[in-house]
Structure formats: C-alpha cells, structure tokens
Amino acid sequence: MTGHASFTTYEREILSAMAVDGVDTGDAAAVRSWLRRVPAGAAPPGTRPAVPAQGRRPPASPGPSPLRGPDTTLLPPVRLPREAELAAAARVSPVLREAWALRDWADAHRPRVVGGVLAAADARAAAAALGLLDDCSSAIDGRRPELLRVWSMALDAGLLVLDPAPGEGPRPASAADRETRARGAEVDDSDTAALRRWLAVYVRATGFAEFCGTADHAGHHVAERVIGELTFELYHSGRATGVEAQVALLVSDVLADAALDGLIRDEQRAPLRAVAEFAVYRSLATLARHGAVHLHPGGCVELTALGRWAMNQLLTEAGMTAPVIGDYAGADAAELTDVLVGYGEADRAAEFRGWLRHRSGRQAAAELVAAGGRPGCGRRGMAVALLRRLGRSAEPAVRAGLADALMWRHCAEWLNDRGLDPGRDLTETDRSWLMADAVAALAEHRGPHEYMRLLGRLVHRSDLDLVVRLPHTDHPERERALRLLFEFHPDPHVSLAVRWTTDVGGQALRDGRDGGAQPVGAPPPPGRRSPR
Numbered sequence: 001m002t003g004h005a006s007f008t009t010y011e012r013e014i015l016s017a018m019a020v021d022g023v024d025t026g027d028a029a030a031v032r033s034w035l036r037r038v039p040a041g042a043a044p045p046g047t048r049p050a051v052p053a054q055g056r057r058p059p060a061s062p063g064p065s066p067l068r069g070p071d072t073t074l075l076p077p078v079r080l081p082r083e084a085e086l087a088a089a090a091r092v093s094p095v096l097r098e099a100w101a102l103r104d105w106a107d108a109h110r111p112r113v114v115g116g117v118l119a120a121a122d123a124r125a126a127a128a129a130l131g132l133l134d135d136c137s138s139a140i141d142g143r144r145p146e147l148l149r150v151w152s153m154a155l156d157a158g159l160l161v162l163d164p165a166p167g168e169g170p171r172p173a174s175a176a177d178r179e180t181r182a183r184g185a186e187v188d189d190s191d192t193a194a195l196r197r198w199l200a201v202y203v204r205a206t207g208f209a210e211f212c213g214t215a216d217h218a219g220h221h222v223a224e225r226v227i228g229e230l231t232f233e234l235y236h237s238g239r240a241t242g243v244e245a246q247v248a249l250l251v252s253d254v255l256a257d258a259a260l261d262g263l264i265r266d267e268q269r270a271p272l273r274a275v276a277e278f279a280v281y282r283s284l285a286t287l288a289r290h291g292a293v294h295l296h297p298g299g300c301v302e303l304t305a306l307g308r309w310a311m312n313q314l315l316t317e318a319g320m321t322a323p324v325i326g327d328y329a330g331a332d333a334a335e336l337t338d339v340l341v342g343y344g345e346a347d348r349a350a351e352f353r354g355w356l357r358h359r360s361g362r363q364a365a366a367e368l369v370a371a372g373g374r375p376g377c378g379r380r381g382m383a384v385a386l387l388r389r390l391g392r393s394a395e396p397a398v399r400a401g402l403a404d405a406l407m408w409r410h411c412a413e414w415l416n417d418r419g420l421d422p423g424r425d426l427t428e429t430d431r432s433w434l435m436a437d438a439v440a441a442l443a444e445h446r447g448p449h450e451y452m453r454l455l456g457r458l459v460h461r462s463d464l465d466l467v468v469r470l471p472h473t474d475h476p477e478r479e480r481a482l483r484l485l486f487e488f489h490p491d492p493h494v495s496l497a498v499r500w501t502t503d504v505g506g507q508a509l510r511d512g513r514d515g516g517a518q519p520v521g522a523p524p525p526p527g528r529r530s531p532r
Contacts, residue, residue: 007468010500011493031492035499066483067443067451074342074445075236075315077323077351078308087191089306090198095290096157098150099201101130103159113162117142118151148210156204157197195309198290202310205286206231208279218264219275226250226280231303234293235311240302243284243295251276329354333367334374337382341445352386361393369401372410377477381441384410388417395420409434432469435459436481443484456490467494468501 015025023034080086090096111122118126120141126132127140127147142148154160206227208220229250234241251273258264264272284301287293292307303311315322323339325347331339336355340348356364365387372383387394387410395418401411402422409430412422426434438458443451459467467485470478486498 007464007497007500011496014496025492028490028492028495032486032495035495066480066487067446067448074321074339075323076238077325077339077343077347078235078238078312079325079347080309080312081305083191083195086306086309087194089291089304090194091189093198093201093290095153095205095286096198096201098130098132099154099157099159099197102126102150102154105129106154106160114142116162117148123147145210145214149204152210153201153204156200158200159197198306199310199313202287202290202292202307203314205283205290205292208283211279216275218268219272220279222251222254222258222272222276223279223283225254226276227283229254230280230301231293231307231311232315234301234303235308235315240294240296240300242299243301244299246301247277247280251280323351325351326354329358331355333364333371333383334379337368337371337379337386340382340386341378352389361390362397365390365394365397366400369397369404369407369411372407373401373404375406375476376444377437377440378444380406380410381438381444384414387414392418410437428465429469429473432466433473433475435463435466436470436473436475436478439481439484440475440477443480448488452488452490455484455488459485459489459494461491461493464493464497467497470498471501 018025018031018034021034024030105126109122109125111126112119117123118141123142123144124140127144130150132147132150140147142151151160155162206224208217208224211217211220214220226247230246233246254276255264255269255272259266259269284293284295287307288295291304292310293301294304295301312322312324321339321342323342328336328339328351336351340351343351359367368383368387368390372380372387374380387398395415398411398414399422401407402424404411408424409426412424412426412430413434415422416426435458439455442454442458446454470482475481482498482501486495489495
C-alpha cells in the first residue's frame with residue numbers, strides 16, 4: 001500500500017482489532033471514534049507500544065476545531081455596470097422624482113416647517129399638489145407617514161435643507177438654490193451626485209422610521225428587519241428568489257427571535273405578522289419603482305444592478321469585504337490573494353486578468369512570491385495557484401523565490417512542472433511539507449462538508465507515505481494539518497496513518513495539541529523504521 005513496512009503491519013493489525021469490536025472499517029467516522037477510545041499508551045493486540053515523547057503531559061481538555069472555515073466578512077464578488085450607466089438608471093427613478101417634485105414645490109411656495117416637518121396647512125397643500133395622498137382632508141399634517149416619507153427622502157437626498165430664516169421660523173432653505181438658478185446654473189447633477197441622492201432615497205425606502213409614532217410601529221419594525229435580511233440574501237445569493245415564501249419565512253424567523261428574547265407575547269404574533277407582511281410588500285413595491293429590485297411576474301424578486309450597487313455600498317460601509325470585479329486591478333498581491341479566496345473560478349480568472357494588465361509577468365510573479373512568503377497558509381495557497389497561471393516570463397522571479405523559506409518548495413515545483421532545473425531536488429519530506437501547506441490552506445476558507453470533499457481529492461491513499469512523514473517536517477502548522485487529516489479526510493486509512501505517526505494513545509487527536517509530532521531532524525520513536 002505505502003511500501004512502509006511498519007505502517008503496513010500496524011494498519012493490518014489495528015483493522016483486525018476493529019473487526020473484532022464490530023467496527024465498520026470502511027466508515028471513516030466509525031474508525032476515528034474507535035481510535036479515540038483506545039487508552040493512551042495502549043496498543044491493539046499484536047502491535048508494539050509506542051514510546052511517547054519525553055516531557056509530554058496529558059491534555060486537560062479538548063481544544064477547538066482545527067477547521068477555521070470561511071471568513072464571514074468576505075462576501076461573493078459582484079459585477080456592476082459603469083458609474084455613468086448606473087447614474088442614468090438612477091435619474092429615471094419615479095420615487096426620486098417625487099422627492100424632486102416636493103423640492104420644486106417647496107422652492108415655489110416656501111412652506112413653513114414646524115418641528116422639522118411641514119406645517120399642517122402646507123402639508124395638505126403639498127399632498128394635493130403632488131398627488132401623494134388620495135385623502136387631502138383636514139386630518140392630514142406633516143407627520144402623516146406617507147407624506148413624511150417623501151419629505152424625509154427629499155431631506156436625506158439633499159434636495160431640501162432646513163435653514164432658519166430670521167422672523168419667519170424654520171423653512172426649506174431654497175434661497176441659495178434660487179440664487180444659483182438665477183445665475184443660469186442647476187443643482188449638481190453629476191453621476192456621483194445622482195447616485196448619492198438615489199442611495200439616500202433607497203436607505204429611506206428600506207426603513208420605517210416615519211411609522212415609529214403609529215399604533216402598529218412594532219409590525220413595521222419587524223418589516224424593517226425582514227427587508228434588511230431579504231436584500232442581503234438576494235445580494236449574497238446573486239439570484240432571484242420566491243418572494244412570498246421567503247417573506248413568510250423571514251417574518252416567522254424575526255417573530256420567533258423576538259418571542260425568545262421576551263420582546264413579544266405569543267398572542268401578538270398574528271397581528272404583528274399581518275402588519276409586517278403588508279409593510280414588506282409595500283416597501284418592495286416602492287423599491288421596484290425606485291429601480292432597486294425587479295419583481296418577476298412569476299412571483300420572484302431579485303436585485304437590479306442599482307440594487308446590487310446600493311447593497312455593495314452599504315455593506316462596505318458596515319465593514320464587510322464586498323468586492324466588485326475589476327476593483328482590484330491596482331491592488332497589491334497580498335490584498336488580491338486575500339480577496340480572491342471568496343471568488344468562483346470564472347470570477348477569479350476575470351479579476352486576475354484585470355490585475356495582470358497593469359504589470360508584466362515577471363513583476364506579477366515577484367509580487368505573488370512576496371505575498372506567499374508572508375505568514376498564512378490561505379494567502380500562500382492562493383498565491384501559488386495564481387503563479388501556476390503564469391508563463392515562462394515569470395521564471396526569473398520564481399527562481400528568486402528559491403531563497404524564501406516558505407516559498408522555495410512551491411517555486412521548485414513550479415520550475416519542475418515546466419521542465420526547468422530548480423537547482424535543488426524536492427525530497428519526500430519536502431513533498432510532505434507541501435501537503436501540509438495545501439491541507440492547511442484549504443481549511444482557511446471552506447466549510448466542513450466542502451472541505452471533506454476537496455480533501456479527499458487532495459490527499460489520496462497513495463500519499464500515505466507523505467502523511468507519516470508530516471511530524472518530521474518543519475512546517476509551522478504541521479500539527480494542525482495532521483489533525484485536519486484525522487478529523488476530516490473521508491478515507492479511514494488516512495486516519496490510521498495519522499494515528500500511527502503521532503501517538504498510539506491518541507492524545508494529540510483528542511485535544512488538538514502536538515501529541516506526538518517529533519522535532520525536526522529527530523529520529524523516529526524506537527520500534528519504527530525510518531521512512532524511505
């Protein structure tokens with residue numbers, strides 16, 4: 001199997017011991033469970049006991065999982081049109097036009113403002129002039145939610161500014177705008193300004209602050225959370241989803257969370273659900289008119305290009321990494337490799353091509369080698385994957401990387417793959433080091449199920465010789481790589497190899513510590529043959 005007589009004997013005898021105990025030796029999880037139950041220092045019948053490394057103390061308690069998983073602050077990349085195209089779509093928003101119409105009406109009528117909102121008489125006049133409300137009775141005032149929303153949108157977009165005028169009380173400060181127009185100039189309508197106004201209206205449309213004083217404000221608060229989660233899921237998935245089922249699910253989740261936190265009683269759920277769902281659908285209709293979402297006839301909803309742009313802006317402001325394809329053309333290699341781990345293959349290739357247009361192959365290779373030489377297996381794994389895409393022009397920079405302690409083996413492999421002499425041979429221990437690097441790098445950005453699938457492709461049964469050499473490498477994460485192979489590899493023979501090469505008692509695998517890895521250059525424990 002591996003050509004290693006000691007491991008071959010151990011494997012055969014320990015599998016026999018498992019069979020006696022009724023363990024399914026083809027089930028990796030069952031094999032790992034059995035191996036953990038073997039007392040420290042004990043050996044299966046017929047095997048010779050291992051001699052533990054001196055000075056090793058038994059672990060006090062289990063340690064954390066070695067699988068770090070994906071970075072939750074790194075979102076999938078999106079493709080966005082150019083700013084001019086986005087701005088052109090923003091300018092035709094009917095919702096934004098309502099805010100513009102209110103601005104023009106305020107500029108012409110100079111209404112009074114009381115408490116930050118339109119005075120009652122002016123509110124009724126604005127509603128009648130702009131057709132914002134069917135009911136223009138005396139009950140309407142500036143705090144009517146439907147009118148307040150348009151008023152707030154105009155303020156948030158910078159179309160209206162509250163400026164106290166001496167002797168007249170607060171009013172919309174459109175005097176400066178009138179002076180500007182008198183000089184024949186218009187309000188700033190650059191692409192950047194148009195998008196800024198559109199985004200301000202989008203933020204207002206996804207919130208329900210104007211309903212905070214109403215009797216059903218709690219239901220609108222639920223709706224605000226649902227809209228936020230729905231738009232995030234649409235951005236993250238990048239595809240349309242069934243609006244009815246998704247809204248019902250999200251409303252149920254939010255209400256369940258509120259009930260668990262003691263914020264609502266069970267009898268409040270039904271009325272809150274009705275208010276929330278109605279408010280969500282009304283907000284989605286507004287977002288569709290604003291150009292942020294597209295409501296398909298079949299009952300699905302998805303973000304438009306403007307909607308993706310808005311979410312990208314807001315998520316970035318919130319501190320999340322929300323990449324846009326093409327935005328990293330001028331980035332350094334370290335930043336590029338960090339962000340590309342969240343890309344699919346096609347998007348990664350497109351981003352890398354854009355990055356290469358700004359530098360020669362030799363310069364690109366030098367930057368990637370330097371980035372890979374920094375600590376961090378995930379970054380190094382991506383740097384190596386990108387190096388493989390480069391041609392012969394990268395050879396000088398790759399040869400220079402032979403002097404780097406963390407990259408020289410990768411550089412030697414790159415040269416060997418192209419039939420170029422690296423000047424030094426890779427030993428089996430070096431190849432075991434490369435395996436540890438790949439196993440640890442893969443774990444940086446993969447969830448457990450995907451990691452198991454990819455790990456099975458990365459390490460085969462024919463690589464068991466390399467597995468048993470891992471403790472004798474100087475890789476900085478060799479212990480973690482061993483535990484990852486033991487815990488997640490789908491082939492039980494790999495778990496057996498890891499167990500054999502560490503501690504027959506299994507101490508390392510129960511707590512995630514070293515538990516048997518020998519110092520670099522140390523002879524193997526007594527009773528084991530040296531690897532060939």
